Every structure is written in structure tokens, then in C-alpha cells.
Amino acid sequence: MSKGLPKRSEDYSLWYNELVKRADLAENSAVRGCMVIKPYGYSIWEKMQQELDKMFKKTGHSNAYFPLFIPKSFLSKEASHVEGFAKECAVVTHYRLKSDGSGKGVVVDPEAALEEELIVRPTSETVIWSTYKNWIQSYRDLPLLVNQWANVVRWEMRTRLFLRTAEFLWQEGHTAHETKEQAVEETLQMLDVYADFAEKFMALPVIKGVKSENERFAGALDTYCIEAMMQDGKALQAGTSHFLGQNFAKAFDVKYATREGGLEYVWGTSWGVSTRLMGALIMAHSDDKGLVLPPKLAPIQVVIVPIYKGEQELAEIRKKADELTELFWDNGISAKFDDRDTHKPGWKFAEYELKGVPLRIGIGPRDLQNNTLELARRDTLTKSSVDLGEVDILAHVKGLLEEIQTSIYQKAHNFRDTMTTEVNDWEEFKQVLEEKGGFISSHWDGTTETEEKIKEQTKATIRCIPIDQVPQEGKCILSGKPSKGRVLFAKSY
Structure with missing residues (x-):
């Protein structure tokens, strides 16, 4: 049981890993970097699925399923998308094995090479938008509101149960719209759905914001997110919603006949949460005796x-x-x-x-x-x-x-408030980050160059630009250049 469970204050990482295993949530598998989600852990994920699925359907979305494999040429069609995922892709090159000749094993049959390699999906924008070309001809076909529950593979070298594994479970919504305004409205609506789920069901207070250009999803014009604070003072991105603009529609030539008789590219969104929410649930609420579940x-x-x-x-x-x-x-x-x-x-x-x-x-x-x-x-x-x-x-x-549900939420909310610090000085920024951690609200000049320098020197990243904050002029903590508003920095998972 909890006897011998490491204390959070002594080794938070070890506490987390041991708790996941001892509480029968998950364990490492025979496949390096992948996990087995055990029945008790999967039953929590099922409850998350059920509640989220209701929320998706309430907002007009329907479930579908798309292939696990993506032709390599599809990823090449959207340049920033392929660049963003190229280093994480698992590639299928052959379709057959044969005996190694000794009768004791098998080898890849060199004569069974695929004409075109297949990528095990890291995300499904490309294969879905190639399909949407066949589904969308007219404004009457819009909006197209689709979600899928699936597994994806992103080849991770450093893994941690639930938080970062080579294969994980998630949902990914992919929608198509007539106008930019409708697509942006959808993006923000789904951000609100995620925030409501996190706060009302996970008892997890979150901050809604937009990512900096440097942290944006590959292929998106804007990425919105919900950010949560864990008990060790690190932030965790709990969900994202992306405004894709017309990028994927142009890449796959998805046009529609307008109401005026013209032909236009559709506007797209995508949004998703994953089994990473399980990690957030554990790290935000649990104690030295074990899990604390809402x-x-x-x-x-x-x-x-x-x-x-x-x-x-x-x-x-x-x-x-x-x-x-x-x-x-x-x-x-x-x-x-x-x-x-x-x-x-x-x-x-x-x-x-x-x-x-x-x-x-x-x-x-x-x-x-x-x-x-x-x-x-x-x-x-x-x-x-x-x-x-x-x-x-x-x-x-x-x-x-x-x-109990309210109490757990309030405790996490109070903790987040105590772990949020407003800082205006670079030396203070470094001191707070090192000694206290948590969210640091500071001015930033808006440049990727400054953002990268802060990351290199402190390992802190811009978690988000809060969408509900009042614009406030100031000076960037590092460069001293003018800033139009504060952003939230933190070390993160």
C-alpha cells in the first residue's frame, strides 16, 4: 500500500512513478516507451471519455474513425506540419516477414518493400483533410464537425507513464467551416469545453490562453491551450485547440461552392486532449498516502x-x-x-x-x-x-x-494562486523560478529571439498569453524593450 511510498517533498518524480504503479493505474510494457493501462486506470480514462464525448455531441460533433497509417507524401504537402513532426514519426517500410532460414525466427522480407512508406499517425490532420476533399463540395456540406477517439505514436526518447509515451490514447476533433469567423468561434468553443471539463470533472483549475508563435502547433495559425499547475510547481498543458486557417485546405485542395456561386477554400480547426490528463489528475491532487480522486x-x-x-x-x-x-x-x-x-x-x-x-x-x-x-x-x-x-x-x-469535489477543486485553486507570482525584474525572475517555481507573470517583447534566450538560460517557456487579461504596457524582463502585455512563464512537463 502507501507504506514506503516516496514523499512528494523528497522526490516528486519517484513519488509519481511509484504511485502510478502501486495504485494499479499503469505499468511499463515489453515495448520500450509504451505503457499498459491497467483496468483501474482505464476505468478513470473511460469516465473522462464518457463525459467529454457527451460535451462534444452536445456541441454538434459526431464521431468517426480514420486510418492509423498515413502515406508519407501526405505529410510533405504541409511544410510546417511535416517539419514539426518529422523527428517523432514511426515509419512502416515493409509489409511482410519471412523465416530467417534457421527455423528459429523471422526477418523482414527485402522483397516486400512498400512502394510508398507509411507513417504511423502522430496526428491525423493530413489523412483527414485528404478525406474531406471527397466530403465537401458545397456550403451545404458545412460546417463539418468530426471527432475521433484513437491512438497515436510520437517516438519519444524520454518517457514517463501517462505524461509522455511513444503511443498514447486521445481524441482529436477536426472541423471545416465556411468562414474564418466560424472557424475561430469553433476553436474558442472547444477551448471552453476543455476548460469546463477540467474544472467541473477533474477539479482542476486551468488558465485559458494562446500560445506564442514559437510554441504553436505545426501547421496552425493560432494555438489555444489550457494550462494547469502541478504540486511540484511545474505547469502542464492539459489541452489544445488550433485555428488552422486554410493551410490544410490549400494543401489538399479542399474547396467549396459558396452561396454566391464562387469557389473558396474552407477554414479548419483541430483540437485534442489525451491520456496526459491522467497524469494531471494524479499530480494535481494526490498526496503521500496515494491517489485523491474527484x-x-x-x-x-x-x-x-x-x-x-x-x-x-x-x-x-x-x-x-x-x-x-x-x-x-x-x-x-x-x-x-x-x-x-x-x-x-x-x-x-x-x-x-x-x-x-x-x-x-x-x-x-x-x-x-x-x-x-x-x-x-x-x-x-x-x-x-x-x-x-x-x-x-x-x-x-x-x-x-x-x-469533496468542491473541496478538491478549491484546494488546487488556492495552490495555483499561491504559486503565481508577478515579476518585473530579470534577477527576480530567475530567483523566483529557482526557489519557488510556479507561474511567473512577466512582460515579454513578443520576439522569438527573446523567448529562446529565456528558455536557454532558465528552461522556462511561455506557457500561454492569458486570453482574459487586460492589455498592459511595460518592459520586457530580459531585453527591456516595450511589451504590450504579460505572459505566463513556467517550467513544464
Whole structure:
């Protein structure tokens, strides 16, 4: 269980890696750089999928699926796109194996080379826009609002479970529009969807902003993002939404007949979040005892643990536990009765603390006799006793789960506020970054040259230019040149 779990204050990276494994979320696979998402971890991802999918469909989007493989020539059609992903691409060159002659293994058949190499998708803009050429002829075909749930491959050399792996799961939305204004509106709408999901379901406060040109998605005119603060003072990009302009439409000749009878290129967007959200969920909320899961995403929201001696006591407790479990499930609360006889109650308590179950109910013979229950909250590690003769247990548990969700969010929000510092001096910038970390709000002259110098000297990058900030003139912290507004710097994952 959590015994021996490294402390966040001593080795945050080791704490994170050990927690992912001990909580049965994921593990490294036999394929270097790839991970196995275990059932408990995947059930959290499933909940994320379900909620996001509802939000996508509510905003008019439909799911589709496109090929895993992309012809190499497709990537060459959008110059900045191929340049951005070239170093991360996995390439398929042959379509057949053959025996090595010894009968003990196989080798690639040199006569089975593909006429054109295939790229294992790092993202799907090119193959999707090549398809859109066949789907779009007229303004009547627009807007085209499509999402796909898929896996992608970006060949990473330094990997970390959930945060950065060679293969990961995600969703990617790809939309086509008549006008620039409609495409920009879509880009910002999906940014809002991501922010709402992060805050309402993940209990994760985020800052909405636009990326600098240097940090922009390859092939986009503008990239918008949500940025979150982790407990070690590093930022994490939790989602992105891209205004593609007409770049991909021109690359793949996707035109539409206008309402006036002309012919124009369509305007595009793309947007996505990935299993990186799992890493954000863990790092933003968990503690030295294990996971702390927001109730809205917890696979098990309530666990009931019996405290008993002998089968007779267990049988009596089971009747009450089954009654409660059915009541909870019938009212939208996921509950589990753990009657395993292979582990003692104390061991189970530690296990569910480690796995971040929001609410634990203990039932023993005395509780049955007194018509009471003992409730333990994971977020505060506090216990309370309720009298079932005086309390509506369903309403009480629902209220507690809502309270826990709000409490987790507020704690993360307060932490982010304390880890955000306004700085106007270069020496202070370096000192705050080294000693405190977090977001640093500072002036920047708007040039890539200055941005790169700051990154080289401090390893901090511009996380975003907050979209809701009031323009404010000042002087760049490094160059001293005029600045039109503050940006957020941070070290990041």
C-alpha cells in the first residue's frame, strides 16, 4: 500500500512513478516507451471519455474513425506540419516477414518493400483533410464537425507513464467551416469545453490562453491551450485547440461552392486532449498516502468495508451493505462492498486510500446494533458517524461527494494562486523560478529571439498569453524593450 511510498517533498518524480504503479493505474510494457493501462486506470480514462464525448455531441460533433497509417507524401504537402513532426514519426517500410532460414525466427522480407512508406499517425490532420476533399463540395456540406477517439505514436526518447509515451490514447476533433469567423468561434468553443471539463470533472483549475508563435502547433495559425499547475510547481498543458486557417485546405485542395456561386477554400480547426490528463489528475491532487480522486471521475465513489469476526457477523453486515450498495447504484453512485476474506479491514482501508476512493463506509456489529455508519473522507482523511434513524443516507452521501469535489477543486485553486507570482525584474525572475517555481507573470517583447534566450538560460517557456487579461504596457524582463502585455512563464512537463 502507501507504506514506503516516496514523499512528494523528497522526490516528486519517484513519488509519481511509484504511485502510478502501486495504485494499479499503469505499468511499463515489453515495448520500450509504451505503457499498459491497467483496468483501474482505464476505468478513470473511460469516465473522462464518457463525459467529454457527451460535451462534444452536445456541441454538434459526431464521431468517426480514420486510418492509423498515413502515406508519407501526405505529410510533405504541409511544410510546417511535416517539419514539426518529422523527428517523432514511426515509419512502416515493409509489409511482410519471412523465416530467417534457421527455423528459429523471422526477418523482414527485402522483397516486400512498400512502394510508398507509411507513417504511423502522430496526428491525423493530413489523412483527414485528404478525406474531406471527397466530403465537401458545397456550403451545404458545412460546417463539418468530426471527432475521433484513437491512438497515436510520437517516438519519444524520454518517457514517463501517462505524461509522455511513444503511443498514447486521445481524441482529436477536426472541423471545416465556411468562414474564418466560424472557424475561430469553433476553436474558442472547444477551448471552453476543455476548460469546463477540467474544472467541473477533474477539479482542476486551468488558465485559458494562446500560445506564442514559437510554441504553436505545426501547421496552425493560432494555438489555444489550457494550462494547469502541478504540486511540484511545474505547469502542464492539459489541452489544445488550433485555428488552422486554410493551410490544410490549400494543401489538399479542399474547396467549396459558396452561396454566391464562387469557389473558396474552407477554414479548419483541430483540437485534442489525451491520456496526459491522467497524469494531471494524479499530480494535481494526490498526496503521500496515494491517489485523491474527484468523485465525478472515481471508478468507485463509495466503498463499504465490513468489520467482523466470523461468518455470522459478516452475513448480517452483508444484508445492510447490499441494501446500501443497491440504493447507491440505483441513484447514480458507483459503490462496492468489499467482503474479501483474504485481507483484514485495516489493509483494505489503506488500499482504498491508495486508490483514492472518495468515501469509505465502515460497518461493524456495533453499527448494526446502533443503526449507525462510520464514514471516512479521502480528501481530508476525516471520519464521522451518522445515525441512520436521523439522516437520509442517500442525500447525505450525495452531499458529501459534492462537498469533496468542491473541496478538491478549491484546494488546487488556492495552490495555483499561491504559486503565481508577478515579476518585473530579470534577477527576480530567475530567483523566483529557482526557489519557488510556479507561474511567473512577466512582460515579454513578443520576439522569438527573446523567448529562446529565456528558455536557454532558465528552461522556462511561455506557457500561454492569458486570453482574459487586460492589455498592459511595460518592459520586457530580459531585453527591456516595450511589451504590450504579460505572459505566463513556467517550467513544464
